[in-house]
Amino acid sequence: MKQLQQRIEEHIEAISAFTATPGQGTTRLTYSPQDLQAREYIKAQMTHYGLTVREDGVGNIFGRLEGTQTDAPAVLVGSHFDSVPNGGSYDGPAGVIAGLEVAALFQENQIQPVYPLEVIAMVEEEGARFAGGLMGSRAMLGILDEQQFTHLQDKDGITTIQAMEQAGLDTSLPRIRDPRTIRAFLELHIEQGPILEEKGIPIGIVEAIVGLAQLEITVQGQAGHAGTTPMDRRADALVAAAGIIAALPGIAVETGDGSVITTGKLNVWPGGANVIPDKVVFTVDLRSGREENVQTLIRRTEELAASCEKGGITVSVQQQLYMKPKAMNTHIRSLLREKSEQLGITHCPINSGAGHDAMVFADVTDVGMLFIPSRNGLSHCPEEWSDAADIARAVQIFYETIKSLTEV
Ligand code: HGY
Numbered sequence: 056m057k058q059l060q061q062r063i064e065e066h067i068e069a070i071s072a073f074t075a076t077p078g079q080g081t082t083r084l085t086y087s088p089q090d091l092q093a094r095e096y097i098k099a100q101m102t103h104y105g106l107t108v109r110e111d112g113v114g115n116i117f118g119r120l121e122g123t124q125t126d127a128p129a130v131l132v133g134s135h136f137d138s139v140p141n142g143g144s145y146d147g148p149a150g151v152i153a154g155l156e157v158a159a160l161f162q163e164n165q166i167q168p169v170y171p172l173e174v175i176a177m178v179e180e181e182g183a184r185f186a187g188g189l190m191g192s193r194a195m196l197g198i199l200d201e202q203q204f205t206h207l208q209d210k211d212g213i214t215t216i217q218a219m220e221q222a223g224l225d226t227s228l229p230r231i232r233d234p235r236t237i238r239a240f241l242e243l244h245i246e247q248g249p250i251l252e253e254k255g256i257p258i259g260i261v262e263a264i265v266g267l268a269q270l271e272i273t274v275q276g277q278a279g280h281a282g283t284t285p286m287d288r289r290a291d292a293l294v295a296a297a298g299i300i301a302a303l304p305g306i307a308v309e310t311g312d313g314s315v316i317t318t319g320k321l322n323v324w325p326g327g328a329n330v331i332p333d334k335v336v337f338t339v340d341l342r343s344g345r346e347e348n349v350q351t352l353i354r355r356t357e358e359l360a361a362s363c364e365k366g367g368i369t370v371s372v373q374q375q376l377y378m379k380p381k382a383m384n385t386h387i388r389s390l391l392r393e394k395s396e397q398l399g400i401t402h403c404p405i406n407s408g409a410g411h412d413a414m415v416f417a418d419v420t421d422v423g424m425l426f427i428p429s430r431n432g433l434s435h436c437p438e439e440w441s442d443a444a445d446i447a448r449a450v451q452i453f454y455e456t457i458k459s460l461t462e463v
Pocket residue numbers: 180181188408409410411
């Protein structure tokens with residue numbers, strides 16, 4: 056196990072060096088120079104482990120180990136390798152590394168799986184560069200429209216296609232993959248919460264992933280002079296936005312089911328200290344384990360926004376992402392449980408409050424997820440840390456599970 060754990064620690068150290076904010080966490084935006092560094096490392100490791108490497112039309116990376124039945128659908132195992140701004144070293148890469156090391160175990164044991172095995176490293180799961188998130192998996196499964204690539208822009212006005220071309224990636228490659236070529240999708244991910252650590256359990260077998268939506272709210276007012284405009288004659292976009300944002304947590308609490316609402320991004324124009332803001336754009340990330348409550352949260356947010364339209368203020372709400380809650384595949388969950396027990400690894404069922412690429416694959420194939428503990432429950436911050444020994448445990452469980460999955 057030590058050797059496996061050591062390799063995992065080396066991968067983590069290598070990939071976490073590819074950040075635009077050294078010393079302040081991981082910032083690895085899609086198609087950035089840091090993406091390209093991580094991409095080269097991942098592809099080199101795939102080659103080192105004897106995998107056939109390819110990329111698709113949005114830059115997802117695949118490392119394929121042929122099965123004895125080459126035309127059979129493949130078992131995909133991996134995660135994403137982009138990050139949030141100033142995030143951690145494990146959110147995403149832990150799953151990609153697990154995929155690499157599962158493939159290494161097949162090679163080391165000179166076992167050729169029946170179904171081909173594909174290690175997958177996906178782009179833009181976080182949506183930190185191009186709004187919405189889950190872009191790599193949604194593009195692959197054909198659920199993104201063309202506008203996402205030709206019109207949606209990052210904060211510098213660059214579209215996905217332009218960013219790929221600037222990064223030297225081949226935009227002519229096929230984006231969409233026929234889901235009939237996929238037997239299953241397995242993802243190891245850090246829990247990003249406190250439950251496993253508090254329970255002292257190294258492995259969580261995910262049962263379901265929360266439903267979520269991401270909205271972008273634009274508040275339009277009237278710019279003016281901060282000194283000469285009387286208080287009763289202002290259409291201050293920032294005051295109106297602040298009123299909406301301050302009321303959002305109450306909407307989540309009212310559902311009573313642990314729903315959550317977050318405003319993570321906000322921009323103010325024109326941004327002068329002595330100018331009344333005329334425009335504010337901010338995000339609303341809302342989640343619930345129950346789809347009807349995701350709908351309620353959206354409706355209540357839209358009603359709240361509409362109620363602020365007075366005195367020269369107008370408000371528009373744009374939905375950028377909507378995902379229903381997703382259940383993981385029961386057969387795969389029972390295999391993960393069975394193999395954990397055979398390996399003597401303590402495990403427990405757990406639900407995911409974070410969104411994952413697995414929720415996209417869940418509509419087209421059998422999906423399974425494992426979680427490992429996050430120290431102090433922290434994630435999406437430089438303090439994020441998980442134990443390579445737990446990643447090694449997940450690798451062994453996936454290895455045994457995939458072997459069972461590939462028995463015809
Ligand atoms: O937002 C999420 O839940 C994930 O980290 N993209």
